[in-house]
Amino acid sequence: MSTDPLVIFTPSGKRGRFPVGTPILTAARQLGVDLDSVCGGRGICSKCQITPSYGEFPKHGVTVQADALSEWNAVEERYKSKRGLIDGRRLGCQAQVQGDVVIDVPPESQVHKQVVRKRAEARDITLNPSVHLHYVEVAEPDMHDPSGDLERLREALKAQWGLEGFEVSLPVLSRLQKALRKGEWKATCVIHKAPGSPVRLLDVHPGLYEGPLYGLAVDLGSTTIAAHLCDLATGEVVASSGVMNPQIRFGEDLMSRVSYSMMNAGGDAEMTAAVREGMNQLFADIAAEAGITEAQIVDAVFVCNPVMHHLFLGIDPYELGQAPFALATSEALRLSARDLGLTRLHPEARAYLLPCIAGHVGADAAAVALSEAPDKSEDLVLVVDVGTNAEILLGNREKVLACSSPTGPAFEGAQISSGQRAAPGAIERVQIDPVTKEPRFRVIGSDLWSDEEGFAASIATTGITGICGSGIIEMVAEMRMAGIVDAPGLIGSPEQTGTDRCFLDGRTYSYLVWDGSAEGGPVITVTNRDIREIQMAKAALYSGARLLMDKFGVDSVDRIVLAGAFGAHISPKHAMVLGMIPDCELAKVTSAGNAAGTGARIALLNTEARSEIEETVRRIHKIETAIEPRFQEHFVNASAIPNAVEPFPVLAREVTLPTATFNTGAATESGGGRRRRRRG
């Protein structure tokens, strides 16, 4: 039996016996304990800090003596005096085993730290970024055995870090000789290593370079481009910023941008240039905001819908504008950021685009799948990313189905008579008294309801300007609950509803929400046409979800996740009254916030998640709503509020909906009569 001292690491619990004199870093490496090091054990980077514990450890069956580790040596003393060290900490590369010892590896010394996500139901992110720093000592050139500087650097990286066969670009190669000489043959290599890519040398810094290095998680939307700047060593988001997508000048929604490229020779190239330019501006801004140099940003992950995907890559989106909606490529892309025209990053920065799922279901949906992981869910989860095009995922551990459905821009307040973007002054919450039919509401910018004291003062600067997307959902649902709108979607007359707020407005009735004309403000109403727009949008969304349920062979789902910035503001109850989402216990309807952006951040911080989502996307069953006959049937049924045929029993336990109908036999337009494929 070995009499070597026992070394026990916490929190991993890994243990082994090592000869007296073994550095703790060496012991950790041999046991596969996750202990960081940039300098490779030379006592200069301090990444391998550990905390020895002393005393009795009955749990581990050891007693740790005060002299279990070697005494402080000159390297540790120098490090501590120059740069400081938390009490009780040692440098793992310097402290040597003398007797049985228990060693705690603090989180900041772990390479594969856990990055905690705020939502209780979300999995933490295991840190495993694409870019690492490796300090090396390189042999000097020798005329007796001539070899290039690059070849000697290769030998050093192989011997000191086990890294072989990396690629290097000409610009990096051209800086190599100066860097090695400036650092007196000591240098820190910036190494990119991720599954599916060759190892790459992104940069060489003279001497010890400790970063920090950053990556960007970018959500390229048709309206806005949002980016999170993350510290690749801690996973922390250090800055977030967004800009309008400059492509908006070529068309508000996606279809109009596809049309622009069809109608204008070189139109796609113009839009590619515009989005790349916007991105460069955003990156420059975010670096400035975080107080870092652009060259510290070495990796970027992008998620976007298929049209944005193609335009960003410089591919004409023509084919995405017509059946069979063929993507140029659906696979994940590993690129040089330079090849994407991105210049406000490190010149060797890498770019990763998540895979697309299908012609209507883009890398943004893949990112939602990565964030919400329906493929790892025990219960059956429906994930809906609500946007102008809704991406819908349904699945559990067994299988995952995906489709998209063209909801149109109604949920963003567009094509609604008093609709507007979510901005101060917009009505975002609504309640209608079922007896008086009087509305009360809240506007963005004020915490008060419109019938509370001080409301007028609180909105004095913003005014009441319109109804935003989440407001219109609540409005229509409340009108339905109050008996102002019937199940088919008709607004009743004053006689039918018992309120003068309903008034004849052309051939149909409208409902007066707010009359601001006395103060020079708008008159805010909901027209029957508005109801129709919302009916079509919610029917598209519901029928996509229902189609996936058919394909899965179920009539109900266990839980629903609303993704997207907009999804976070939707009231589950109102969405269900509207019949926008399937019947489900309200407590089981949650919001995931910007799940696509979160997916991008996961892929940025954990390269293994990239392979994982690529494999998941390959296994996702893609459903194309356009060729499914039942989609149309579901759509017609779903035009009713909440639905012409589906029972919604769970909702019925919470809400009793009036059954009156207002159709007097006169011809009115029917909600299910039109079907559009809208994108954007």
Place this chain on the structure above:
Amino acid sequence: MSTDPLVIFTPSGKRGRFPVGTPILTAARQLGVDLDSVCGGRGICSKCQITPSYGEFPKHGVTVQADALSEWNAVEERYKSKRGLIDGRRLGCQAQVQGDVVIDVPPESQVHKQVVRKRAEARDITLNPSVHLHYVEVAEPDMHDPSGDLERLREALKAQWGLEGFEVSLPVLSRLQKALRKGEWKATCVIHKAPGSPVRLLDVHPGLYEGPLYGLAVDLGSTTIAAHLCDLATGEVVASSGVMNPQIRFGEDLMSRVSYSMMNAGGDAEMTAAVREGMNQLFADIAAEAGITEAQIVDAVFVCNPVMHHLFLGIDPYELGQAPFALATSEALRLSARDLGLTRLHPEARAYLLPCIAGHVGADAAAVALSEAPDKSEDLVLVVDVGTNAEILLGNREKVLACSSPTGPAFEGAQISSGQRAAPGAIERVQIDPVTKEPRFRVIGSDLWSDEEGFAASIATTGITGICGSGIIEMVAEMRMAGIVDAPGLIGSPEQTGTDRCFLDGRTYSYLVWDGSAEGGPVITVTNRDIREIQMAKAALYSGARLLMDKFGVDSVDRIVLAGAFGAHISPKHAMVLGMIPDCELAKVTSAGNAAGTGARIALLNTEARSEIEETVRRIHKIETAIEPRFQEHFVNASAIPNAVEPFPVLAREVTLPTATFNTGAATESGGGRRRRRRG
């Protein structure tokens, strides 16, 4: 025993039995017979043409009946009527086995054709280029099973050609959708495949595309850039062209260019831009000359010395200007031509740079090693690439040594009083009568000797303008043989030599070659200073060779190869009288012409030769003359003509050299007194 018909292929001799109905192309593939096909057996590319033989074949033990192959089918008939077919030829993919048959594969149907080199001693080049065409039929997009066009192309290339996992750039990806639709889901892929590189899709052409495709073998010299345009399917050189290296404006020789970059911030970048610009112009010219489009050029191989190598790559050559002469990299480089700023080729064209051997021994020397293959030589061969810097290789199958030696520009006629470049009017051949000491000579542009009838008329337009490099070698050797110059290198007085052509010229004597002053032409003389320059140049060359012989442990070599354009013009006898090359049978001294250029062509046409030379270069023993004490000793000895200590016994059998010395005791400059390291 199988009763299937026997199919015998010539010239390979491969044979096998195949069921009746097997296409000949299929049989060839199963036997590993080298039979080309672009269209994959669809009867449209005609690359698989074969010639069946009929009758008795006692050697093969078969009798081939007239009906041994299937009758002509509609595909073959259509091909023949539209595009013609040589009598007796069939399409290998259409003709099917019916009985025992002997099939000849003509050279043009072979993928790995032999490209014959003119010199008897040179190995033929086995054609195995980096770029091939593959015709595919791609599945159309299907909304029921959505996948990207690229993914379906991948499936097609895998299923139809066994090609997996190729890379594709964004510009090619952006053209993919149009190409597939234009070709109605039939397309020809331009595939780059070479050892050490991932497989790459360089282009996609709609339908069947048959090329031809071309590659460039480029010899980037400090003075000129020469390129050969080669058909990648036949190996044929279809055009050759050269331009002056535009870097000349920054310095005539290499050291002055290194100095320019040291003295001028950004000077290296200026020179990089200049050489790339010159190369682009050359490529455009050569494409125009050959009547092809620039986009048909898909590969390029470059050879050059280390300073040119670094400047071409965009690396500051600073370190090459001083000990220890460290290269940024010595390994072979596989690049995108675009990354080298080369724009007058296919935008996805690839570039390959041969490895460098050491800081003074560049990719040009590696190319010479590839062309002359000392590592495959049974006898001991000395390969000397004569330039302003001489690269010297010595070896056989057992080992190969390499060094470089700074000969300076004397062999190019520079620093010689009447020296000039090899151009019309330059004296290139010389004989001096040992009795009368009268010279006769020939000048470039005339086939007559100067004492032959009609000589004056034949040079009327050019005149006699100076002495070129090969002329000065013959001149000095002839002066030595005629007793005008003694072994230490002194020109004798009129009294000592017995001719008035020797005259006092300052403190030493000069020899009058030609007095053109009566016709307003130059007076052409050889000064004692000229002799010194030649002594230093030839001593540098010889002592490099002798040092390698020391290291190899030999006192003689079996044969000598003179490489370089200049090497082709050197008279072996005169070079040996001069003591420029070691003693050797004159019949064993041959010229290899531009061996570096040939090496580039080999690497272009045969990608396996690239791995081969990389491995060879790794095994070559590099000798740095600057740190070898014996080099200096050899240099001093070699300053004498032919040599102060080496016996030159073989030469002595052919030539008896006068033994008189002209030193009267007065102080004169000594030939061995200066040592320079010159590059360029």
